[in-house]
Amino acid sequence: MEHDRWLKEEVARWEEEGVVSAETGNAILGRYEKEKYKARGDLLFVVATVCILAGAVFLCAGFWNELEQDQRFWLALAPLFLSFLFLAAAAAADKKEYVVPAEEREGSLFNADGSPAYGEEALPTENGVIRSGKAGTVQLHRRVPATLRELAGFLHGAALLGAAWMVRESFTLGTDEYGWLALCTVCLLAMTYGADSASLGAFTVFAAVETFHVAPYTTWPQVLAWAAMMGLIPFLFFLLREGRQKDMIALSWMWASALLLLIFWSTDNLFWQTLFFSLAASMTWLAGDVFRKYGAVPQALRIFGGAAVVAVLLEASFGEVWKEASGNWILWFLFLAVLVPDLALLFRTAGRERWLSVLAGLTPFVLLMAAVISLFETGGALSAAVVSVYSAVLALGLVIRGYRTDEAVMKWCGIFMIVGVGLLRIFDSVWTLGQRGLFFLTVGVIAALICLLFQAPLHMKRKGRKRKGASSDGDPEEKGEEARHA
Amino acid sequence: MRKKTRLLFFLFMGALQLGSLFWMRSEYRSTLIDGEEYMVPAEIDFTGDFYDRNYVSFKVSVPPVPWKGAEPPQKGDQIYVSLTKDKAGMMQFGEARENPPSGSYLTTRVNGTEGDKVYFTFPVYKLYLSKGQMEKLPVVELSERVMAKDEEDENSPLLSPQEEKNRITAVVRVKDGDGAASKLLANGSPIENTYRTVGTKMHPVYENGSEAAKREGEGLS
Numbered sequence: 156m157e158h159d160r161w162l163k164e165e166v167a168r169w170e171e172e173g174v175v176s177a178e179t180g181n182a183i184l185g186r187y188e189k190e191k192y193k194a195r196g197d198l199l200f201v202v203a204t205v206c207i208l209a210g211a212v213f214l215c216a217g218f219w220n221e222l223e224q225d226q227r228f229w230l231a232l233a234p235l236f237l238s239f240l241f242l243a244a245a246a247a248a249d250k251k252e253y254v255v256p257a258e259e260r261e262g263s264l265f266n267a268d269g270s271p272a273y274g275e276e277a278l279p280t281e282n283g284v285i286r287s288g289k290a291g292t293v294q295l296h297r298r299v300p301a302t303l304r305e306l307a308g309f310l311h312g313a314a315l316l317g318a319a320w321m322v323r324e325s326f327t328l329g330t331d332e333y334g335w336l337a338l339c340t341v342c343l344l345a346m347t348y349g350a351d352s353a354s355l356g357a358f359t360v361f362a363a364v365e366t367f368h369v370a371p372y373t374t375w376p377q378v379l380a381w382a383a384m385m386g387l388i389p390f391l392f393f394l395l396r397e398g399r400q401k402d403m404i405a406l407s408w409m410w411a412s413a414l415l416l417l418i419f420w421s422t423d424n425l426f427w428q429t430l431f432f433s434l435a436a437s438m439t440w441l442a443g444d445v446f447r448k449y450g451a452v453p454q455a456l457r458i459f460g461g462a463a464v465v466a467v468l469l470e471a472s473f474g475e476v477w478k479e480a481s482g483n484w485i486l487w488f489l490f491l492a493v494l495v496p497d498l499a500l501l502f503r504t505a506g507r508e509r510w511l512s513v514l515a516g517l518t519p520f521v522l523l524m525a526a527v528i529s530l531f532e533t534g535g536a537l538s539a540a541v542v543s544v545y546s547a548v549l550a551l552g553l554v555i556r557g558y559r560t561d562e563a564v565m566k567w568c569g570i571f572m573i574v575g576v577g578l579l580r581i582f583d584s585v586w587t588l589g590q591r592g593l594f595f596l597t598v599g600v601i602a603a604l605i606c607l608l609f610q611a612p613l614h615m616k617r618k619g620r621k622r623k624g625a626s627s628d629g630d631p632e633e634k635g636e637e638a639r640h641a
Numbered sequence: 642m643r644k645k646t647r648l649l650f651f652l653f654m655g656a657l658q659l660g661s662l663f664w665m666r667s668e669y670r671s672t673l674i675d676g677e678e679y680m681v682p683a684e685i686d687f688t689g690d691f692y693d694r695n696y697v698s699f700k701v702s703v704p705p706v707p708w709k710g711a712e713p714p715q716k717g718d719q720i721y722v723s724l725t726k727d728k729a730g731m732m733q734f735g736e737a738r739e740n741p742p743s744g745s746y747l748t749t750r751v752n753g754t755e756g757d758k759v760y761f762t763f764p765v766y767k768l769y770l771s772k773g774q775m776e777k778l779p780v781v782e783l784s785e786r787v788m789a790k791d792e793e794d795e796n797s798p799l800l801s802p803q804e805e806k807n808r809i810t811a812v813v814r815v816k817d818g819d820g821a822a823s824k825l826l827a828n829g830s831p832i833e834n835t836y837r838t839v840g841t842k843m844h845p846v847y848e849n850g851s852e853a854a855k856r857e858g859e860g861l862s
Contacts, residue, residue, distance in 0.1 A: 220695050221772050227695070228666055235658065243651045247644070315658060322662045325695070326669035328819040329748065329764045338661055342654060349650045372717025372750065 162187065200302060208313070224325050231321035238307070238314040245307040246350050249299040301399065308352025315339055316362060333370035340366050340383050347390055353402035356390055359383055360406075360413045367417055377421070384414060395446070404455040411439050411459055426480050426529075427490075429471050430522055434493050436463030437518040441500035444512040457512075464515050465568070468546040469575055471522055477535035480526055494519060511556050514549050521545045536590055546576045547598045573598075672821045676814030677745050679724065679732035681763075683811035683825065685832075687784050692775055696767040697825060697832070699811055705758035709736045714751045714759060721746045722761060724815060732813070737761065741818060748818030765813050765820040770833075779835045783807060783827060807835065 166180040175183070215230065222230060297304075319335045340362040347355040363383040370376035387410060394403040418431040440460030443453040470476065501516040525538035532538065553569030556562075580594055686698040706722055714720060714737070723735030724745040737759045741748075752760040770778075785806040809832070812824040827835045 220693060222695075223771055224695075224769050228662075232659070232662060235662075239651075239655050239658070243648075243655070246647060246651065318662060319665075322665050325769070326666050327767050328665075328669055328672060328821060330750070330762060330766075335661075335665065342658055342661075345650075346654055349647065349654065372715075373719070 159187065204306060204309075208310075227325045228322060231318040231325075234310075234314040235318040238311040242307040242311045242346075242350055242352075245299050245304050249297055249304065249351075251297060301402070304350075305352060305354045305402070308346075308350055308354035309358075311346065311350070312343060312355050312358030315342060316358060331370075331373075333366050333373065333376040336362055336366040336369060337376050337379050340379060344383050344386050347387070353394060353399065353406045356387055356406045357409050359387060360409050364413045364416055367420060380417065384410065384417065407456060408459055411435070411456075411463075415463065422486065425476050426526070427486055429467060429476050430490055430519070430526060431493075432463070432467045433471065433519045433522045434490070434497060436460055436467050437516050438493075438497050438500065440464055440515045441497070441504055441512060444504050444507075444509055445500060461515070461568075464518050464549075465572055467522075468518065468542060468549065469572075469579060471525065472539055472543040472546055472576060472579055474535035474539040477525060477529035477538035478533065480529035480533070480538075490523070494523070511552050514552050518545075518549075536587075540590070540594060543576055543580060543594060544597060544601070547573060548601065550576065551601075668819065669821055672816045672819045673814055673823055676816035676819075676821065678730070678823070679726055679813050679815060680730050680810050680826075681732040681813055683809050684805065685783060685809055685825070686766075687780065691780065695772070695775070696769045697775075697778070698766055699768065699809070699822070699825060700766065701763035701811060703734060703761060703763050705755060705760050706734045707736045708738075708754070708757050708759045710739045713754055713757070714739075716751055716753055718751045719748065720751055720759065720761060721748055721818060745815050746818055747815060747820055765811070765822050768811070768822040768825050774833055777833055779832075782835050783809075783832060 163184065166175070166183055169175045170177055170180045219227065219230070316339055319339050323332070323335050340359060343355055343359040343362055346352070347359050360383075363380040366376045366383075367380035387406075391403065391407055391410065394406065415432060415435055418435060419428050422428050422431060437460065439456055440463075443456030443458075443460055446453040446456075497516065497519055501513060504512045504516060521542065525541045528541060529535060529538040550569045550572035553572065554566055555569075557564075557566030557569060577595070577598075580591055681701050683699040683701050686700055689698075708714065720737045720739065721741045722737050723742045724747060725733045725735055727733055735742075737751075747764060749761045749764045752762055754760070787806050807827040808829075810826040810829070811822050812826060813820050813822050825832045
């Protein structure tokens with residue numbers, strides 16, 4: 156809504172200044188009307204669904220206790236059966252259709268050889284992804300709308316977990332809870348692929364995490380939870396390929412959060428939790444960077460990965476973390492093994508000269524260095540110092556990137572990170588007062604050097620521009636290009 | 642996925658999901674109907690929302706049992722505890738093993754170990770009742786305790802409410818390692834039939850002989 160208001164004000168200003176005519180202004184605003192109402196419609200649909208479901212759940216819960224054991228069983232089964240029919244009907248009615256877009260027929264967006272004239276990114280993708288092949292370029296269209304398909308998936312996922320829980324609650328045998336959850340995880344994973352539903356994928360993640368959580372003493376449910384999480388990766392790529400951005404963002408965020416949670420539970424040692432967290436966080440960031448051409452999804456991954464990298468660095472800058480440096484060779488081997496794909500992503504990002512992402516991708520390597528140091532300096536102070544200095548450098552990188560791309564959020568993130576690292580160092584009891592003083596002096600000197608390094612070329616550039624008599628604003632396209640390259 | 646394959650897939654998944662739920666229910670019912678009956682001393686758990694549940698929760702205190710196995714078990718390991726019963730039909734715990742023994746047994750998990758003894762959780766803790774049955778339960782009478790000296794604190798000279806007035810026994814049926822409670826007894830009778838205090842003209846005699854007690858005794862209150 157903020158953007159909408161901004162655009163209206165801008166268009167009014169352009170009309171006043173004579174940059175665009177009233178007709179052009181209306182045409183510009185008209186382009187976004189449909190999207191605005193669609194967004195409102197989607198939001199209302201979600202609100203309506205949630206309210207109706209909550210109402211139904213509370214009504215059922217109201218007379219749940221009134222029922223006999225067998226009546227409870229049938230009440231649990233009824234929504235499952237109905238949701239299953241709904242899901243099966245939606246899947247049966249659905250059909251993928253590839254249609255030639257009007258733009259192609261008119262030939263305005265395509266060359267004579269059928270290739271996109273302005274690149275694939277310039278083609279419309281409202282109903283799905285554009286595919287190029289020998290037959291030209293076609294658009295994917297689904298007969299059943301995505302909202303309806305996802306609603307069916309959501310209802311079935313909720314009904315399955317709810318029914319299993321209610322039956323278990325009414326016919327309890329033993330104290331173990333993981334059996335029925337593991338079965339639900341397997342069913343939900345299979346249904347995610349069968350019904351092609353991101354909602355069912357989200358329920359799979361939930362069931363897998365819960366299976367892991369309630370089975371603290373048994374290995375196979377934990378292996379199953381990890382397998383289910385890995386089993387969802389192809390589905391995430393499938394969503395990406397189909398251009399289902401919103402589904403992909405929601406599911407990938409949930410998946411990444413669940414992965415962090417599983418890591419946290421899998422290693423009960425803070426040292427290993429921090430190391431594996433750093434791997435997951437930096438790989439999420441790098442994956443977002445590698446797939447950046449896919450639009451909003453990688454952006455979401457970068458935000459999530461960025462937040463996780465900052466969080467893990469702040470945590471790792473505590474000396475306490477490095478006091479527990481230990482672990483068997485399996486954990487060391489696992490960590491080093493997962494570092495390999497991280498390194499591959501890092502090289503790819505470095506090849507594209509995305510230096511901030513490279514810096515973030517280095518996080519697990521810096522933590523590995525700190526871990527090795529902590530094996531010799533067991534107090535944890537030196538390892539914490541290494542991580543703190545690296546955090547400060549990353550924070551400065553954020554600030555500089557924020558200035559170069561003129562993104563206030565990034566600047567402030569960097570500033571908050573520097574302040575956060577500084578505050579943590581004041582309270583970290585592992586450090587002596589002298590070590591704290593040395594830390595602040597080191598960061599201050601590094602910051603001053605970086606400022607000098609960046610300020611000098613800028614100063615020279617400004618002087619050069621003044622001499623040439625060029626405008627201080629510069630060419631906006633060139634500025635935008637610079638920002639993109641940065 | 643082709644349409645026919647997808648249809649078959651949905652049929653299979655539907656059968657699997659519904660079948661699993663029916664199986665959970667039938668396992669419980671089969672244990673309750675065909676299981677061997679045992680009685681075991683229990684204590685009703687009155688904590689939480691007692692009336693908002695559709696079951697009565699109870700605890701069974703079990704003694705540590707000897708471990709029969711090569712390696713001592715770890716906390717959380719699944720074990721099988723063999724069962725026998727005495728002449729009164731009370732449950733007697735035998736030994737814990739890694740594998741199911743012949744005869745009747747309970748499948749449970751290790752809580753802890755002490756020497757060659759294994760502590761475990763009694764896996765049956767719910768007696769399902771209807772709402773009508775729950776509402777009729779004489780909770781006050783069932784939860785009443787009698788004064789006794791605290792056996793754990795030898796220095797404590799005072800008597801305090803320590804022991805349950807009623808002797809609660811759970812009737813548990815056991816089959817293939819699973820257990821399900823069929824009844825809870827208070828002094829040998831189902832808890833639904835526990836004696837209820839009725840009437841208004843009572844003449845209780847209090848130990849301290851307070852005024853209120855005397856007046857009440859004289860019918861003045």
